[in-house]
Amino acid sequence: MILTPIxxxxxxxxxxxxxxxxxGKPLALAAFRRIARSIPPDGSLGxxxxxxxxxxxxxxxxxxxxLDEDPAVAFSWDGRFIRTRSEPSVVIHEIAHWQLCTPERRPLYDxxxxxxxxxxxxEEADRVMALSQEEGQDEEGLTSLLGILWEADLGQPALLAFLEQNWLEGYDRPATASHFERMLKRLHAGGFIDDEAHPLPAARQSGQIL
Structure with missing residues (x-):
């Protein structure tokens, strides 16, 4: 949900x-320019x-x-399958979750x-929560950004998710840009994006700290 609509x-x-x-933030500039230009001038969303x-x-x-099935019948991720009868951006977001999740948590619901x-x-998914709220929110932020970068790389309208997931909240504050850059640098350090902020088909390893 967009906190402050634009x-x-x-x-x-x-x-x-x-x-x-x-x-002066080359990694962030490369990422942002692809995201910002992901919707063509005619507004086509594909x-x-x-x-x-x-x-x-x-x-x-x-x-x-x-699995070609609605997540509402079970889970978006059931420990084996991503259910794909969702918006394309949601499916890509789940892929990013899989990449950034530890191997030990991949068998768990969601x-x-x-x-x-x-x-x-x-209730079943909530019963197997394995992270604190703070840890979960941090991983969710990294997942959000990695999914958006995949959307941009695939030629999909990544700007929509960038807006919906509030990356432009407080866009005129230096802290917002710094947060964006910091999260990108963490993805880069983890091997999930390259030097130009293109996403990579990497998976988090056991014991890897993001």
Whole structure:
């Protein structure tokens, strides 16, 4: 949910202002420019069916099994499958969760983070929560950003998720740009993005600290 909605007419100026805040931050600039330009001038958002197929193909490249089923019948991630009858951005977000989750938590419903917003069996997912709220929020932030970078790399409208997940909240404050850069640097240090902020098909290893 967007905390502070941005009017469409104001968006170009907001994006320009945030880009100015990233001056001297090459990794963040590379990432942001791809995200900001992920929606073409005509406003086309692409074909969701084709985008979902891209997400399923990406999961396959990473060795993640998928199931053509609505997460509401069970879980977005049930310890083996990502259920893919969701928005393409949601499927990609789940892929990023798989990448950033420790191997020990991958067998848990919804990665041991508590029930995802689309999972139907909420109590079961919540019972296997394995992180504190603070730890979960931190991993969720990294996951959000990695998923957005995958969307941009796949030619999907990553800017929508960037807005919806509040990366531009407080866009005119230096702290917002610094947070964006800091999270990117953590993904880079972990081997999940390259020097140009393109996402990589990596998976977190046992004992790896993000």
């Amino acid at each position: 009017d469409t007419e104001d968006l170009p100026a907001v994006l320009d202002r945030f880009e100015q805040q990233l001056d 074909d969701p069916a084709a985008q979902r197929a891209q997400a399923v193909e990406l999961a396959g490249r990473l060795g993640i099994e998928t 990665f041991g983070l508590g029930a995802g917003p689309e999972s139907g069996r909420v």
